[in-house]
Amino acid sequence: MAQRIYNKDFSDADIAKLCELAPIANAPQHRPYVCLWVTSDVVCNLHFQASEFPEHLRSDHGVVGPERAPFVCSWFGCFNEMQKESIIRHVNEQHLELRYECPICHERFTRAHTVQKHVSERHQGS
Ligand SMILES: [Zn+2]
Ligand SMILES: [Zn+2]
Numbered sequence: 001m002a003q004r005i006y007n008k009d010f011s012d013a014d015i016a017k018l019c020e021l022a023p024i025a026n027a028p029q030h031r032p033y034v035c036l037w038v039t040s041d042v043v044c045n046l047h048f049q050a051s052e053f054p055e056h057l058r059s060d061h062g063v064v065g066p067e068r069a070p071f072v073c074s075w076f077g078c079f080n081e082m083q084k085e086s087i088i089r090h091v092n093e094q095h096l097e098l099r100y101e102c103p104i105c106h107e108r109f110t111r112a113h114t115v116q117k118h119v120s121e122r123h124q125g126s
């Protein structure tokens with residue numbers, strides 16, 4: 001049974017639209033995060049929005065070069081080695097713990113599209 005928590009007069013199309021938009025509205029991209037990237041034994045400690053992080057890594061921490069270049073994640077306490085192309089996602093998921101929240105039951109997921117799938121499987125339909 002679909003949960004009509006927004007407005008009982010909403011049509012199915014309205015609900016579908018909301019479910020489509022809600023994960024974006026809930027996306028944690030705009031929260032302030034603290035950068036714990038370590039450079040020469042000093043923690044960066046700058047606050048930034050998650051969406052700014054790729055640029056911050058590139059311009060302030062020198063995460064540049066070929067996608068497949070070996071790279072060490074210098075995040076405090078991490079120091080895992082990986083390819084440069086994996087760093088941004090790694091930091092997002094492991095260190096920022098970016099999570100997308102279901103707007104209806106508030107269960108949390110690591111990917112936006114997983115939330116959309118969850119919403120359509122769990123909260124829509126009859
Ligand atoms: Zn930083
Ligand atoms: Zn790391």
Ligand SMILES: [Zn+2]
Pocket residue numbers: 102103104105106107118119122123
């Ligand atoms: Zn849910």
